[in-house]
Amino acid sequence: MSDSVPSPYRGRFAPSPTGRLHFGSLVAALGGWLLARHHAGTWLVRVEDLDPPREVPGAAQQQLATLAAFGLVSDEPVVWQSTRHAAYADALARLLGDGSAFECRCSRSNLAASGGIHRDCVAHDRTRPPAVRLRVADGTRVVFADGLQGEVVQQVDREVGDVVLRRADGFWAYQLAVVVDDAAQGITHVVRGADLLDSTPRQILLQRALGLPTPAYLHLPLIVDGEGQKLSKSMAALPVDDDAPLPALKAAWQALGQPPAALDGARTVATALQSAMREFRPDRLPKVRSMTFAATHNNPVAGAV
Ligand code: GLU
Numbered sequence: 001m002s003d004s005v006p007s008p009y010r011g012r013f014a015p016s017p018t019g020r021l022h023f024g025s026l027v028a029a030l031g032g033w034l035l036a037r038h039h040a041g042t043w044l045v046r047v048e049d050l051d052p053p054r055e056v057p058g059a060a061q062q063q064l065a066t067l068a069a070f071g072l073v074s075d076e077p078v079v080w081q082s083t084r085h086a087a088y089a090d091a092l093a094r095l096l097g098d099g100s101a102f103e104c105r106c107s108r109s110n111l112a113a114s115g116g117i118h119r120d121c122v123a124h125d126r127t128r129p130p131a132v133r134l135r136v137a138d139g140t141r142v143v144f145a146d147g148l149q150g151e152v153v154q155q156v157d158r159e160v161g162d163v164v165l166r167r168a169d170g171f172w173a174y175q176l177a178v179v180v181d182d183a184a185q186g187i188t189h190v191v192r193g194a195d196l197l198d199s200t201p202r203q204i205l206l207q208r209a210l211g212l213p214t215p216a217y218l219h220l221p222l223i224v225d226g227e228g229q230k231l232s233k234s235m236a237a238l239p240v241d242d243d244a245p246l247p248a249l250k251a252a253w254q255a256l257g258q259p260p261a262a263l264d265g266a267r268t269v270a271t272a273l274q275s276a277m278r279e280f281r282p283d284r285l286p287k288v289r290s291m292t293f294a295a296t297h298n299n300p301v302a303g304a305v
Helices: 023-038 059-069 085-097 109-114 174-184 194-210 245-255 269-279
Strands: 010-013 042-047 101-104 131-134 141-146 150-155 163-166 189-193 216-220 222-224 290-292
Touching: 010 023, 010 189, 023 042, 023 059, 023 189, 023 216, 023 222, 023 245, 023 269, 042 059, 085 101, 085 131, 085 163, 085 174, 085 194, 131 194, 141 194, 141 216, 150 194, 163 174, 163 194, 174 194, 189 194, 194 216, 245 269
Parallel strands: 010 042, 189 216, 222 290
Antiparallel strands: 101 131, 131 163, 141 150
16 A cells, blocks of 8 residues: 555445454454554444345344454444445436446346356346346456555456346345445545455446545455365354454454564553554555465464464
């Protein structure tokens, strides 16, 4: 990340309440929090509770409690996406109104031949409820400079196709909600796991279609297990322990490429975070998309990697 950060810096952590926070999410939350503090900025938490079929009852409150146990507390009231339907509807109406978006009745099986990539509607059964998609013009290529991963290029028409904004089942797509909310909250810096690197070009296209600013993006390495599986998808996704946060906090610090010795003396979360703020250097963040990780002292994630 360049040092010429527009001020004021506003970052966020935006978990989906699909389960307990695991070590990989803690690394993303701590990394985002440290970057915000490093730039004397604001750090927000947003609950992305827009997909009830995937949600686990109570998970959002549990995730917030876990973050609090690690001293990671939103600087402003937590925004819940489930309260933001009117804002998404307004954005969708604008995109439909100016022809940037269209109704689509293609099913998954209709798109099987093109690997799920939508270019033209092949189904026109008016009895099916439509999805709404963003039209991606032929030849659309997005290039952006990620703060850690360098230049990212995606040929969005061929690699992704027309982007779903509202699903046929009526639920808002993550891509629309995240763009509307990052803009509404004035987010200047999106810091998150590298599993979302490939979503970023879609979000940039949507920002352009809606006339919204594009924040700076920095994608932290995804913590994977020995088989290269994302931790959250593997059997090894051990939730972090709210009752004994210090070992996992120290391990997350180390996973962010920071020197373990800097937190050696810390006996509480508060003192660990104070030392972390003082010693954190963004140029030490690992410039990789994924990494296996085992802490060297007091290995709190043994068995998880
Ligand atoms: N809610 C998304 C997730 O938990 C993250 C969204 C984001 O950081 O842009 O995977």
